[in-house]
Amino acid sequence: MKQNRFLRIQQQRAKIIDAIRQFFKRKGFLEVSTPMFVKLPGMEPYLNPLPYSFADEKNKRYKGYVITSPEYSLKKLLSLGFPKLFEITKVFRQNESFGGAHNPEFTLIEWYRPHSDYRRIMKDTEELVSGLATMLYGKPAITYCGTKINLTPPWLKISVKQAFKKYAGINLDQAKTLTQFKALFRKNKYPIPHQATWDDLFYYVFLNFIEPNFPKDKPVIIYDYPLPQAALTKRKSKDSFYAERFEAYIAGIEICNAFSELTDWKEQYKRLKEECSLRKKLGKNLYGVDMDFIDALKSGMPETGGIALGIERLEMLLLNIKDINDLLALPAKELWKK
Amino acid sequence: MSVSTNEFQRGIVLEISGEPWQILEFHFVNPGKGSAFTRVNLKNLKTGKVVEKTFKSGESFEEVELEYKHGMFLYKDRRNAVFTAGESKERISFPLEKLSWELNFLKDNTEIDIMYLAEEPYGIKLPAKVELKVAEAPPAVKGNTATGGKKTVILETGYSVNAPIFVSQDDVLIVNTQTGEYSGKAGA
Numbered sequence: 001m002k003q004n005r006f007l008r009i010q011q012q013r014a015k016i017i018d019a020i021r022q023f024f025k026r027k028g029f030l031e032v033s034t035p036m037f038v039k040l041p042g043m044e045p046y047l048n049p050l051p052y053s054f055a056d057e058k059n060k061r062y063k064g065y066v067i068t069s070p071e072y073s074l075k076k077l078l079s080l081g082f083p084k085l086f087e088i089t090k091v092f093r094q095n096e097s098f099g100g101a102h103n104p105e106f107t108l109i110e111w112y113r114p115h116s117d118y119r120r121i122m123k124d125t126e127e128l129v130s131g132l133a134t135m136l137y138g139k140p141a142i143t144y145c146g147t148k149i150n151l152t153p154p155w156l157k158i159s160v161k162q163a164f165k166k167y168a169g170i171n172l173d174q175a176k177t178l179t180q181f182k183a184l185f186r187k188n189k190y191p192i193p194h195q196a197t198w199d200d201l202f203y204y205v206f207l208n209f210i211e212p213n214f215p216k217d218k219p220v221i222i223y224d225y226p227l228p229q230a231a232l233t234k235r236k237s238k239d240s241f242y243a244e245r246f247e248a249y250i251a252g253i254e255i256c257n258a259f260s261e262l263t264d265w266k267e268q269y270k271r272l273k274e275e276c277s278l279r280k281k282l283g284k285n286l287y288g289v290d291m292d293f294i295d296a297l298k299s300g301m302p303e304t305g306g307i308a309l310g311i312e313r314l315e316m317l318l319l320n321i322k323d324i325n326d327l328l329a330l331p332a333k334e335l336w337k338k
Numbered sequence: 339m340s341v342s343t344n345e346f347q348r349g350i351v352l353e354i355s356g357e358p359w360q361i362l363e364f365h366f367v368n369p370g371k372g373s374a375f376t377r378v379n380l381k382n383l384k385t386g387k388v389v390e391k392t393f394k395s396g397e398s399f400e401e402v403e404l405e406y407k408h409g410m411f412l413y414k415d416r417r418n419a420v421f422t423a424g425e426s427k428e429r430i431s432f433p434l435e436k437l438s439w440e441l442n443f444l445k446d447n448t449e450i451d452i453m454y455l456a457e458e459p460y461g462i463k464l465p466a467k468v469e470l471k472v473a474e475a476p477p478a479v480k481g482n483t484a485t486g487g488k489k490t491v492i493l494e495t496g497y498s499v500n501a502p503i504f505v506s507q508d509d510v511l512i513v514n515t516q517t518g519e520y521s522g523k524a525g526a
Binding site: 101 | 373390
């Protein structure tokens with residue numbers, strides 16, 4: 001009985017991944033394939049890439065990392081003048097749980113639209129997710145953990161600034177620095193986490209007061225993140241504290257992260273160096289900025305909208321599965337924690 | 339004693355803003371663009387109120403020291419689960435909804451500990467592992483090893499657990515009461 005269910009889940013996953021490919025191919029996107037093994041992985045200060053090494057035919061060793069995202073590689077292609085493109089690839093992150101909504105390796109789809117921005121990507125996301133539900137169930141709706149969720153576009157949209165004000169009584173315009181943010185915490189009598197960084201305060205509020213209050217019966221797009229939360233993102237305007245990034249949540253699960261891409265190489269280089277020093281401060285493994293990526297931007301990347309969407313999380317939602325270990329064919333937990 | 343989120347366990351009691359809160363469930367959340375967080379369902383032992391809180395991973399809390407008396411599960415009726423406590427065999431009962439997790443692992447005469455906070459009994463502590471008989475086991479599907487050779491069996495308490503395919507009805511299984519997972523076959 002359980003075996004039949006397991007096989008059925010894998011069959012449905014195959015159907016979903018086929019439909020995702022068709023969705024983008026029909027819209028004229030080019031499917032590309034870029035390396036999973038790179039010398040310099042993403043600089044995101046809070047991600048922990050997996051070190052990896054191998055040897056060539058003369059037994060010379062090469063050290064690098066497996067990717068946390070194909071973003072740099074795809075932007076290198078976009079800088080060469082590639083048209084709108086997508087990639088479906090495995091990515092790897094460590095120091096995360098084996099189960100729940102996490103697995104050390106998982107599948108990302110990233111897609112990019114040159115000469116466009118995050119608004120168009122929001123539309124793609126709404127169409128993709130509601131279309132997949134329609135393919136499976138005949139209408140743009142799913143039931144997840146007993147709750148009916150209507151996926152009909154357009155989805156509810158709320159800016160990060162509005163959400164902080166509405167759900168937590170915090171005006172982010174007055175929380176631009178760690179000191180200012182801490183002062184607002186004290187005023188609201190929120191406990192300040194141990195060795196808190198600006199990002200920790202941001203997520204403390206987000207996870208305790210905002211995300212639990214999102215409506216349960218429909219998706220939510222939360223957009224325009226403050227600058228410290230948007231390293232690869234274009235600012236709203238030259239001096240704005242906010243950048244054009246959005247995430248979509250369904251049933252409290254974050255399924256994607258999208259930007260109007262930062263194309264200014266100088267600003268990108270500056271932000272990556274800042275992230276590198278934050279990594280150092282946080283005691284993370286250190287590596288340099290990928291200068292090929294910076295050079296690619298220097299050669300000129302058009303204004304672009306781009307996104308990374310977690311395929312397994314989307315599958316969990318579509319197939320009403322609460323734990324990723326019940327979705328994956330061979331979850332890491334089975335392989336490593338027997 | 340202070341416990342960090344990495345040492346969280348179901349059932350332990352933390353002092354938060356001067357109140358005793360018991361951990362019902364917890365899981366890891368990592369937004370990816372900030373530190374990892376741990377989301378916990380906590381029950382206030384004074385008021386019974388259940389809340390969800392999210393802490394930065396690595397954060398520490400004072401653990402509330404509890405008193406324990408050895409006891410035994412006697413029976414449950416439609417409303418309550420009844421236990422004996424201590425040498426005096428004093429009878430103590432708790433409403434069923436208070437023990438919804440624990441009852442998955444309790445059969446008559448299971449030895450447990452009754453927990454006391456300031457002289458008041460408020461809950462029970464299960465042994466780390468219990469032995470329970472399989473009431474219902476579907477036959478294994480031959481040649482299917484893709485699930486790691488697992489199937490779902492129903493135990494004598496009505497609790498369902500994933501077990502290896504060789505498990506059959508009337509086998510006695512060892513179950514971890516923290517995770518609710520199969521941990522072995524008794525007498526194997």
